[in-house]
Amino acid sequence: MNIELFCQYLIAGLTYGTIYAIVAIGFNIIYNTTGIINFAQGEFVMLGGMLAVTLDVFFPLPLSIAGAVIITMLLGALIEICFIRWLKSPSVLRMVMITIGLSIIIKAAALAIWGEGVKSLPYFTGTAVTVISMGDVHVSPQVLWVIGVSGLIVALLSFFFNHTLLGRQMRACASNIDAARLCGIDAKNMVTLSFILSAGIGALAGCVVCPITYVQYDSGTNLAIKGFTVAILGGLGNSTAAIAAGLMLGILESLSIWILPTAFKDVIAITILLLILFVRPSGIFGNAEAARLKEF
Amino acid sequence: MARSTYKQILLLTVCVIGVQLAATAADKTQYLTQLTMAGYYSMVIIGLSLLMGYTGQISLGHAGFFAIGGYTSAFLTTYNLLPHQDAPIVSLLARTGVLMAGKDLYDADILVVQPWAACIAAVLVTLVVAYVIGRPVLKLKGHYLAMATLGFGTIVYKMVLGTSLVGAADGLSDIPAFQLLPGLSVSGKSSVRIQNYYIAWGLVIVGTTLLLNLIHSRVGRALRAIHGAEDAANAMGVDTASFKLRIFVVSAVYAALGGAFLTHFNGGIGPSEASIMKSVHYVAIVAIGGMANLWGALTMGVALNFLSLRGYFGSHDDSVFGLILVAVMLFAPEGIGSTGAPERIRAWIKRLGAREEPAP
Amino acid sequence: MNQLEVSGLNKRFGGLQAVGNVGFSVPQGAIKALIGPNGAGKTTLFNLVSGVLKPDSGTITFQGAEIQSRLPYQVARLGIARTFQHIRLFPKMSALENIMVGRHVHSRAGFVSGMLSLPWTRREESAIRSRSLEIMDFLGIVDLADSEATSLAYGQQRIVELGRALACEPKLLLLDEPAAGLNMRETAEMAKLIGRIRATGVTILLVEHDMALVMNISDEIVVLSYGEKIADDQPLAIQKNPEVIRVYLGENDA
Numbered sequence: 007m008n009i010e011l012f013c014q015y016l017i018a019g020l021t022y023g024t025i026y027a028i029v030a031i032g033f034n035i036i037y038n039t040t041g042i043i044n045f046a047q048g049e050f051v052m053l054g055g056m057l058a059v060t061l062d063v064f065f066p067l068p069l070s071i072a073g074a075v076i077i078t079m080l081l082g083a084l085i086e087i088c089f090i091r092w093l094k095s096p097s098v099l100r101m102v103m104i105t106i107g108l109s110i111i112i113k114a115a116a117l118a119i120w121g122e123g124v125k126s127l128p129y130f131t132g133t134a135v136t137v138i139s140m141g142d143v144h145v146s147p148q149v150l151w152v153i154g155v156s157g158l159i160v161a162l163l164s165f166f167f168n169h170t171l172l173g174r175q176m177r178a179c180a181s182n183i184d185a186a187r188l189c190g191i192d193a194k195n196m197v198t199l200s201f202i203l204s205a206g207i208g209a210l211a212g213c214v215v216c217p218i219t220y221v222q223y224d225s226g227t228n229l230a231i232k233g234f235t236v237a238i239l240g241g242l243g244n245s246t247a248a249i250a251a252g253l254m255l256g257i258l259e260s261l262s263i264w265i266l267p268t269a270f271k272d273v274i275a276i277t278i279l280l281l282i283l284f285v286r287p288s289g290i291f292g293n294a295e296a297a298r299l300k301e302f
Numbered sequence: 303m304a305r306s307t308y309k310q311i312l313l314l315t316v317c318v319i320g321v322q323l324a325a326t327a328a329d330k331t332q333y334l335t336q337l338t339m340a341g342y343y344s345m346v347i348i349g350l351s352l353l354m355g356y357t358g359q360i361s362l363g364h365a366g367f368f369a370i371g372g373y374t375s376a377f378l379t380t381y382n383l384l385p386h387q388d389a390p391i392v393s394l395l396a397r398t399g400v401l402m403a404g405k406d407l408y409d410a411d412i413l414v415v416q417p418w419a420a421c422i423a424a425v426l427v428t429l430v431v432a433y434v435i436g437r438p439v440l441k442l443k444g445h446y447l448a449m450a451t452l453g454f455g456t457i458v459y460k461m462v463l464g465t466s467l468v469g470a471a472d473g474l475s476d477i478p479a480f481q482l483l484p485g486l487s488v489s490g491k492s493s494v495r496i497q498n499y500y501i502a503w504g505l506v507i508v509g510t511t512l513l514l515n516l517i518h519s520r521v522g523r524a525l526r527a528i529h530g531a532e533d534a535a536n537a538m539g540v541d542t543a544s545f546k547l548r549i550f551v552v553s554a555v556y557a558a559l560g561g562a563f564l565t566h567f568n569g570g571i572g573p574s575e576a577s578i579m580k581s582v583h584y585v586a587i588v589a590i591g592g593m594a595n596l597w598g599a600l601t602m603g604v605a606l607n608f609l610s611l612r613g614y615f616g617s618h619d620d621s622v623f624g625l626i627l628v629a630v631m632l633f634a635p636e637g638i639g640s641t642g643a644p645e646r647i648r649a650w651i652k653r654l655g656a657r658e659e660p661a662p
Numbered sequence: 663m664n665q666l667e668v669s670g671l672n673k674r675f676g677g678l679q680a681v682g683n684v685g686f687s688v689p690q691g692a693i694k695a696l697i698g699p700n701g702a703g704k705t706t707l708f709n710l711v712s713g714v715l716k717p718d719s720g721t722i723t724f725q726g727a728e729i730q731s732r733l734p735y736q737v738a739r740l741g742i743a744r745t746f747q748h749i750r751l752f753p754k755m756s757a758l759e760n761i762m763v764g765r766h767v768h769s770r771a772g773f774v775s776g777m778l779s780l781p782w783t784r785r786e787e788s789a790i791r792s793r794s795l796e797i798m799d800f801l802g803i804v805d806l807a808d809s810e811a812t813s814l815a816y817g818q819q820r821i822v823e824l825g826r827a828l829a830c831e832p833k834l835l836l837l838d839e840p841a842a843g844l845n846m847r848e849t850a851e852m853a854k855l856i857g858r859i860r861a862t863g864v865t866i867l868l869v870e871h872d873m874a875l876v877m878n879i880s881d882e883i884v885v886l887s888y889g890e891k892i893a894d895d896q897p898l899a900i901q902k903n904p905e906v907i908r909v910y911l912g913e914n915d916a
Binding site: 043089093096097098099100102103104106107108109110111113114115118227231234238267269270272273276277279280283284287 | 354358360362438439441442443444445446448449450452453454456457460461463464578579582585586589593618620621623624625627628631632635
């Protein structure tokens with residue numbers, strides 16, 4: 007095993023890890039505002055890719071991606087309004103079942119609309135064989151797109167939550183919903199906004215990674231599990247830690263091909279999830295009290 | 303047995319026999335095959351109903367236990383030990399009568415474990431796995447518990463899917479019949495269809511009776527206490543961690559038995575039995591039937607599984623489950639039983655049977 | 663003989679020393695009260711004794727054996743039962759069933775024997791039921807037996823919870839604000855019940871804010887303030903203790 011191959015695996019790991027981190031951030035945004043774990047989060051990613059592929063037939067690529075993201079965001083809002091908004095203090099089990107049910111329905115709808123086959127977007131720059139070479143390490147420009155877009159998402163979210171009124175209102179709801187209401191913040195709309203945001207970033211991530219990993223009607227589930235693992239690993243609700251955790255998981259998975267047969271690659275993420283849940287559910291970066299503070 | 307248990311089990315037995323007679327009379331005995339399968343799936347459902355309903359623990363990984371039971375049974379009864387017959391373990395097993403000779407697909411001689419021994423092994427393996435997994439998992443609550451059980455189920459699925467020793471994506475097939483008594487075997491042959499229907503439902507009846515007895519016992523009361531106010535239950539001397547674990551193990555063993563028997567009935571097993579969708583199906587059925595409602599879960603289970611197996615949902619199987627699950631969770635989170643429908647139906651039946659009162 | 667001895671007990675939550683170097687003892691058969699302003703650490707102390715919390719340091723000795731590292735269900739099995747400040751009855755179970763759960767430590771039917779519904783388990787269930795009814799009779803609430811526990815009036819719920827604790831046949835009973843939320847008549851009833859329970863030989867340690875009740879029934883009183891013990895004496899002496907008066911009423915009225 008030489009240094010070039012190692013770098014190749016590392017970069018692959020970083021690419022996937024970034025996507026896991028974005029999915030985790032999506033989980034965190036909804037969790038922070040509502041305390042709900044949205045099991046359908048992976049489906050937002052899948053829909054982003056699928057919708058973009060369909061729109062790409064009619065529109066130029068940037069427009070298709072924008073369209074896919076907007077449609078998915080609308081769907082996120084729709085889900086919140088129809089299924090979540092009017093529930094009064096639902097139990098955890100009820101919420102788990104509803105979001106799982108929604109994930110099943112979305113998958114079935116995707117199967118009906120797009121069929122079983124894998125789909126892919128064209129590479130944003132260049133083609134499938136274009137490479138950028140750094141010495142003996144060859145990397146597709148799409149990888150830079152993935153990392154770049156993800157970085158942009160994180161930066162924009164950070165700006166949004168820290169420096170805009172709306173963002174601060176959402177954080178207020180996350181911290182203490184009753185106090186937020188007393189300050190005149192419309193908590194109901196904040197919840198809808200959290201779904202819209204999560205759906206949007208999920209869809210965007212789905213579009214940008216689609217050329218590399220393709221998309222299929224059921225690609226959401228795997229991503230959801232890995233995204234959740236990353237969210238827990240970083241401490242549920244802590245999105246900054248999720249980024250680090252995502253990269254860690256991505257790299258670990260990538261390098262695991264050395265030791266394990268590829269069929270078991272997914273088992274790594276789940277084993278890590280179980281280990282973390284058993285040993286330190288507050289995550290490696292979280293501590294038990296901070297976990298309750300639920301800041302972005 | 304409590305008197306109510308007695309009456310309920312009697313009613314169940316009557317229904318089981320009644321359905322069989324009706325099917326035979328209407329010359330639709332092929333329905334019995336799906337009902338037999340639905341029966342074995344019900345073993346998972348009644349155990350899960352107890353776990354979720356009486357202790358409030360979510361398990362999104364019970365298909366994993368079903369698969370562990372089924373695959374252990376399947377593997378042991380098809381793995382040819384003939385090439386290893388000189389190994390000390392194998393000759394020890396042979397001497398204790400645990401092995402049997404048979405023929406494989408190509409009519410060659412093979413040496414495998416007897417189905418009854420394989421079944422016992424399946425239960426033991428499940429016991430161990432459930433204990434080992436259960437201890438850390440049950441310390442978790444809410445979403446964490448759901449995810450941990452989901453993770454467990456996914457690991458089982460990935461492992462059976464990726465291991466060529468158990469057939470990988472094709473699973474295991476050519477499973478021999480499981481002889482319970484001379485003349486009574488678990489197998490898919492249409493000549494013993496009626497027999498097998500009764501074997502399956504006999505298992506469900508016994509299983510349900512044991513669980514009902516448990517619910518009405520000191521343990522059942524302790525479980526309900528744990529569900530209601532775990533800290534108070536602890537303060538009253540109930541070792542809540544131990545009880546939750548033992549119920550988890552019981553429900554896992556029920557699932558494994560269902561899996562083992564169904565494997566012999568179907569003659570095979572595949573990775574799909576361990577899939578997350580299956581686990582979600584089981585949980586959905588328990589949620590729809592009413593969490594702490596064993597009978598609701600059983601009825602829903604039989605109904606939905608039967609319809610699904612007979613193909614009435616066609617290729618929309620998953621969406622139907624998804625829609626039913628979301629609908630019930632939105633509008634009747636305590637399950638269909640809580641909408642008052644059973645009471646209203648009972649009252650309506652009573653009114654039908656009431657005599658006309660003369661005007662005062 | 664001291665049934666319960668607490669010595670050098672410390673418990674800190676982050677920056678707050680909830681219990682600081684607290685020590686006292688409860689003689690067998692006595693009624694001892696734990697009082698102090700809100701936030702003084704009384705419920706924390708209860709949670710330490712009943713095993714819900716582990717102390718950072720210090721010992722809790724019950725009948726000569728150290729119990730500070732025991733889990734709540736183990737503490738119950740040793741003979742300490744408790745009630746809760748915010749009533750913790752089991753919902754969806756009748757008052758009688760709630761009390762029957764209290765018999766758990768004195769019964770044996772397990773998973774296998776329960777599933778098989780063995781005859782001896784049924785006899786045990788009968789015994790549990792009749793003993794629980796006896797307790798309800800002793801407390802004067804037999805007619806509430808089949809009512810759903812959480813649908814009862816607040817005062818009645820308190821008595822049911824008391825019955826549940828009594829069903830454990832404890833040697834030491836921890837009562838966490840037994841009169842909270844009760845009106846004057848109900849408080850007087852509660853005082854009588856507590857006296858009758860003590861007469862059966864049970865030692866009682868209670869946390870309470872109702873001063874009349876405390877002064878009326880207690881043999882000894884421990885006063886806590888900001889996690890520390892400031893007095894441990896008989897009721898009359900406590901009433902005259904300047905430190906206690908200062909803590910409750912402030913400087914000016916001393």
